[in-house]
Amino acid sequence: EDKVVQSPLSLVVHEGDTVTLNCSYEVTNFRSLLWYKQEKKAPTFLFMLTSSGIEKKSGRLSSILDKKELFSILNITATQTGDSAVYLCAVAPKVDSSYKLIFGSGTRLLVRP
Amino acid sequence: DTGVSQNPRHKITKRGQNVTFRCDPISEHNRLYWYRQTLGQGPEFLTYFQNEAQLEKSRLLSDRFSAERPKGSFSTLEIQRTEQGDSAMYLCASSSGPVDLNTEAFFGQGTRLTVV
Numbered sequence: 508e509d510k511v512v513q514s515p516l517s518l519v520v521h522e523g524d525t526v527t528l529n530c531s532y533e534v535t536n537f538r539s540l541l542w543y544k545q546e547k548k549a550p551t552f553l554f555m556l557t558s559s560g561i562e563k564k565s566g567r568l569s570s571i572l573d574k575k576e577l578f579s580i581l582n583i584t585a586t587q588t589g590d591s592a593v594y595l596c597a598v599a600p601k602v603d604s605s606y607k608l609i610f611g612s613g614t615r616l617l618v619r620p
Numbered sequence: 621d622t623g624v625s626q627n628p629r630h631k632i633t634k635r636g637q638n639v640t641f642r643c644d645p646i647s648e649h650n651r652l653y654w655y656r657q658t659l660g661q662g663p664e665f666l667t668y669f670q671n672e673a674q675l676e677k678s679r680l681l682s683d684r685f686s687a688e689r690p691k692g693s694f695s696t697l698e699i700q701r702t703e704q705g706d707s708a709m710y711l712c713a714s715s716s717g718p719v720d721l722n723t724e725a726f727f728g729q730g731t732r733l734t735v736v
Contacts, residue, residue: 511662548729549624549711550663555724595662607653607676608725610662 509534513611530596531578538601546592586618624728640698641731645714655711
C-alpha cells in the first residue's frame with residue numbers, strides 16, 4: 508500500500524534555529540513529491556520536486572529529493588515565529604495526471620521567540 | 621476573492637442527519653478534488669472531477685457520500701445519515717491542469733464537520 512511517513516511528528520525550536528523535516532515514501536509509479544504548509548486551515552503550496560538531487564529554494568526554505576533512497580527533506584534556516592505550522596509532505600502517484608495526493612501525517616513545528 | 625471558496629466553514633449536526641458542503645473552485649480550473657482531514661493526520665483523497673465528470677472515487681467514499689459537479693464549476697459533497705466518524709475537516713482543491721511543473725493545486729479553507 509502506498510504510504511508517506513514524516514518525521515519528527517513535532518518539533519519545538521527557538522527563533523534563529525535551523526530545522527530539517529523528513530519525508531520518506533513508498534509509492535508505486537512515483538510522479539512527484541510536494542511540500543505544503545498548513546497554518547490554520549488551507550494547506551499552501553511550498554515546493555514540487557520531481558528530479559533527484561536538484562534543490563528547490565525559496566527564501567529561507569529549501570528542499571531536495573532522493574529518488575533512490577525514497578525520501579525528501581525540507582530545510583528552514585533562521586526560523587521565525589511565523590514559520591510555526593504543520594508541514595505536510597505529499598506524493599503524486601503516476602497513475603494518471605490528477606492531483607490524487609497521498610499525504611503524510613505532517614510535522615508540527617513550533618518556533619518560540 | 622479569487623481563491624477556492626468553501627461553505628459553510630463550520631457545521632455541527634446530529635448523528636443521522638444529512639449534510640451538504642459546497643466548493644467553488646478558482647475560475648476556469650477544470651479539475652476539482654475533495655479531501656478529508658482528521659485531527660493530527662494529513663488530508664486523505666476522496667474524489668476527483670475533471671470538468672463535470674467524476675473520474676475517481678476513493679474507497680473511503682462510502683455509499684453514504686455523494687459528490688457532484690453538475691456544470692463543471694462548483695461542486696457539492698453530501699453525506700447522508702452522518703456518523704460520528706464522519707467528523708473531520710473536508711477540504712476542496714482545484715487545479716488548472718495535471719500535476720506537472722507548471723500547475724499546482726490550491727486548497728480552500730475547508731468545512732469542519734462535527735457530528736454529535
